[in-house]
Amino acid sequence: MLIGVSCLAVMLIMMLLNIFFRYILSKPIFYSDELNNYLFIWMSFLSAAYVMGNDGHVRVTAIVSLLPKKGQLWVKLVMDLIMVVVFFQYISPSMRMLSRLKLSNMMRIPLKYVYVIMPIVFLLMCIHILVNIIEEFVRLAKLKEDAAKPNGGA
Numbered sequence: 001m002l003i004g005v006s007c008l009a010v011m012l013i014m015m016l017l018n019i020f021f022r023y024i025l026s027k028p029i030f031y032s033d034e035l036n037n038y039l040f041i042w043m044s045f046l047s048a049a050y051v052m053g054n055d056g057h058v059r060v061t062a063i064v065s066l067l068p069k070k071g072q073l074w075v076k077l078v079m080d081l082i083m084v085v086v087f088f089q090y091i092s093p094s095m096r097m098l099s100r101l102k103l104s105n106m107m108r109i110p111l112k113y114v115y116v117i118m119p120i121v122f123l124l125m126c127i128h129i130l131v132n133i134i135e136e137f138v139r140l141a142k143l144k145e146d147a148a149k150p151n152g153g154a
Contacts, residue, residue: 007043031106038114045121053128077136084129087122094118
């Protein structure tokens with residue numbers, strides 16, 4: 001989260017500096033837009049990993065919410081398993097992509113340093129989802145334990 005917030009802060013400062021230099025001093029910072037684009041990429045991917053870690057991504061739950069609690073957990077478990085497989089599948093191609101990237105236009109930095117965040121975040125999201133899956137199994141075990149108690153756990 002700290003890196004993402006730092007990206008946002010640097011983006012804001014860079015934009016304000018560029019406005020000052022462009023309109024007051026008539027000397028724009030030529031790499032400002034490119035740097036802000038790269039910071040936005042990092043901030044976006046890191047935000048996705050952060051939200052995944054908090055299990056806060058948007059879901060359509062209209063049908064799932066009609067299921068009993070145990071059914072909801074099973075649906076969530078299946079969806080998490082699908083996500084971990086998909087994100088894991090993205091890691092290798094994104095690593096291969098890094099070797100084919102050239103230099104940025106204005107700043108002349110290797111673009112692999114900009115896009116290295118992709119495989120890192122896909123791996124982070126896989127880890128977060130696996131932690132969520134473990135927590136879901138714990139909840140399922142607790143539901144099963146509560147159901148086994150006399151009076152249905154009441």
